[in-house]
Amino acid sequence: MRGYLRGVRALTVDPKQPDSLRVSELPDPQPAAGDLLVEGLAVGVCGTDKEIVRAEYGWSPPDRQRLVLGHESLGRVRTAPPGSGFSPGDLVVGVVRRPDPVPCGACAHGEFDMCRNGRYTERGIKQRDGYGSQLWCVEIDYAVTLDPRLAHVGVLVEPTTVVVKAWEQVWRVGERGWFEPRRALVTGAGPIGLLAALVGLRRGLDVHVLDRVTSGPKPALVQALGATYHHDSVDSVAERVRPDVVVEATGAASVVFDAIASTPPYGIVCLTGVSPAGRTLSVDAGGINRGLVLENDVVIGSVNANLRHYRQAAQVLAESDVDWLGGLISRRVPLDRFADAFTAQPDDVKVVITLDGSG
Structure with missing residues (x-):
């Protein structure tokens, strides 16, 4: 988490400690050059998140014990660099994986989902904070704009x-x-x-x-x-x-x-x-x-995805029946009641945690 001032609420976990999930107050994120500042709208909950909460998987950032959870993102741009192609109010999702620093041949060619040496990092999973925060930053090269009609279902982009x-x-x-x-x-x-x-x-x-x-x-x-x-x-x-x-x-x-x-x-x-x-x-x-x-x-x-797949997924959803997509989201749980999202219900398909105060 790069430079903070005031305070936002975020869903955090210690990946080495079972059942350590909680809502934490963190300083406001300060976007670096080339970053978007994004208001978090929602994050989806999947099996990987549950494994991290059970301390079966996941790594916190190298300098900290706790990890901001959430890799199935949805947010709205608050500020964007001039000439970036993004504007305040844009609906966006953030890419999960980042290429390794070496990089391997696959990462060097933009195929970081096929990393050969395992030194990649992942938002909300491996050594990078996730998107389960009321405010988050993302590099413009790892953000994808969504059709505005996906405002209630855009969290389905990552899956x-x-x-x-x-x-x-x-x-x-x-x-x-x-x-x-x-x-x-x-x-x-x-x-x-x-x-x-x-x-x-x-x-x-x-x-x-x-x-x-x-x-x-x-x-x-x-x-x-x-x-x-x-x-x-x-x-x-x-x-x-x-x-x-x-x-x-x-x-x-x-x-x-x-x-x-x-x-x-x-x-x-x-x-x-x-x-x-x-x-x-x-x-x-x-x-x-x-x-x-x-x-x-x-x-x-097959696992994970690169930027090409995010753009294709955004197009698939934009061309699909939004009502049908909405039927996949069986429950929307406010951040304050995050524990409910990790307690399975018989008719659950996809459970989403809302970050903007909506239910």
Whole structure:
């Protein structure tokens, strides 16, 4: 946190101490040359945030014990450098990752989401304060302007970047040969799964979404999107659908391996969900290897996003049904009641913490 004067409220945590989340008062951020000063509107809560709160992941800035949480950002510009292309009142989001200081070859070419040496930093996650503050600064090179009609749903940009990148990677892999996919299966109907379905439909695919729940908002959201909802086992759904592409968004180990085994020849499985470590599962490793080799199948992992993906995500959301996007946000929790946002409710899809006093 660079130079502070008065005081703003921010959601902070000690990543080394479980259940240390609290609202702290911090001095006002002072933008450096080339920075935007942004009024925080909201931050989304995801699994990574919950891991940080449980002290399972995350790193505070090198000079401090506590980290300002929040990487799914939404804010409104208060001040902008002259000639920056930004203006006061602009709706913006901040990019999460910053390239490593060396940099590696990928970071040097703007592909910092594919960092090769792990020395990247991340807002709200790894060694950089996040966006969970009533005021925050961001470099103009790491901010993206949003369509004003996204004022209530723009916090979905960051998770959308994850799936935009995932689909980009799927296409790049598929085009190693003739590639004309028709059907896609998305496992998991959380925010990532639903947004993956949205992008898959935009690519012209027949999209099927699999989740275990049979009631609540998820089946209705899938249906309203124009996709097909399933709650059977992965193998039974895959046998009927025969997906050319599977986007795995649960991180459940059994679902991951069922997904890998479910594609027809020349199938692609993209893993976006992170499985918890330390849990064992018996699998037929030889059979999986045999299937991958003999069917020219591919399994890829995808995480994070670069500036290109943020711009693409902003465009995807701007061209989407705002009412449908609003349906993904199941609860908006004021900053004062932040603990409620970390307590799961049965019908939760995406929970958002509001920073501007709204509920």
